[in-house]
Amino acid sequence: MAGSEPSPQPPETSGLERQRAWVEVDAAAIEANARSLRRHLATSELMAVVKADGYGHGALTVARAALAGGASSLGVATLAEGIELRRSGIEAPVLVLGGLCHEQELRSCLHWRLMPTISGRREALLCHNLASGQGRRMALQLKLDTGMARLGVDWEQGPQLVAAIAELEAVQLAGVYTHLASADLPPGEDDGLTRQQQQRFETVLTSLQQQGLDPVCRHLANSAGALSNPGLHYDLARVGLALYGHPPATHLSGVVALQPAMRLRARVSLIRELAAGVGVSYGHRFRTQRPSRLAVLAIGYADGVPRALSNQLEVLFRGQRLPQVGAITMDQLIVDATDCPALEVGAVVTLLGGDGDQEITPSEWSARCDTIPWEILCGFKHRLPRLACGGGSTAR
Ligand SMILES: *Cc1c(COP(=O)(O)O)cnc(C)c1O
DSSP: OTTSSSOOOOOOOOOOOOEEEEEEEOOOHHHHHHHHHHHHHTTSSSEEHHHHHHHHOHHHHHHHHHHHOOOEEESSSSSHHHHHHHHHTTTSSSEEEEOOSOOOOOHHHHHTTEEEOOSHHHHHHHHHHHHHHHOOOOOEEEEEESSSSSSSEGGHHHHHHHHHHHHHHEEEEEEEOOOOSSSSSTTTSSSSSSHHHHHHHHHHHHHHHHTTTTSSSSEEEOOOHHHHHHOOTEEEEEEEEGGGGGSSSSSGGTTSSOOOEEEEEEEEEEEEEETTEEEESSGGGGEEESSSEEEEOOOOOTTTTOOTTTTTTTEEEEEEEEEESSOOOOOOOOOOEOTTTTTTOEEEEEEEEETTTEEHHHHHHHHHHTOHHHHHHOOOOOSOOOOEEEOOTTTO
């Protein structure tokens, strides 16, 4: 404990053998998905939506792979997400999809060449003032609300606002877009909402054309819009979920060949042999029905495995499905390996993704805990290192 002694070298912690749980990200799968989506979009461009740290895959990894696969621009939700891309040397156009209201935020957009999304005259004027003060022009995009009731100017006021923006010489209106509220519902189940949103969008575009204010880039499709109807492609589609290899709805699976880019894996930290009738984990929500061999996995809800999946999860080991038992705890969960004698301490199991000829998808999880695959993917915490892997869906 003597203070004068040199401290020992800290142990190396980056090796896989020292990891308890991690997310494997297959950049080649993202690049291939981008390529397939790009082909499906034909003459329309692909904007890769990399918000929320690339839906949990790592924004930079995803951005680079998507651009390599033919995406021509990137979408982020926040200013900080956009700055991260620029600081890492990414030069592609970046649209901030979230709302920015503060002058400082817009000033940063100008500095980092990020396009803000504008929903009103106030922000457009702020941009004009900032840019003209520096003798520059600032690109921005206008969002129309056609039926989502979230960001955007009411579509009926769209043409008027575009005309006002056209008067601001330091502002370049680089795009006009809207967002679909129900594109992931099967045809006939959305009460005609997608069609109504498209008609409203068309009404605005027609009015702009009549005023000689044709926007440079018109877009409304997310993954579901891009996959469901080529009539929704316009100049560009903003694709998130499908880029990561997951269809946005069951009826849209197979429209474009997609490869899941993420595998969630964890290590067995202990094997327990228990008698029949033993209560397991908090609240004893599971009780062994037979003499059992249980494996403790070093991953829990603090890593992003929803606790609501307790007793409903399965994991894969060499293509075999093993049931998870008892309450999922903050840092650990337990699986029943009674029928899998090969599972040993230190072995790696797959919670999401492919293993052998089996695969567990985020939709399988989300269907069991009343959420959507988007929330599953972006729920993985930074405690889980993201590791590059090129293995596709084959297990190591
Ligand atoms: C997140 C987002 C998208 C991407 O949606 P996916 O369903 O993941 O394809 C597209 N547009 C906007 C405005 C978004 O916020």
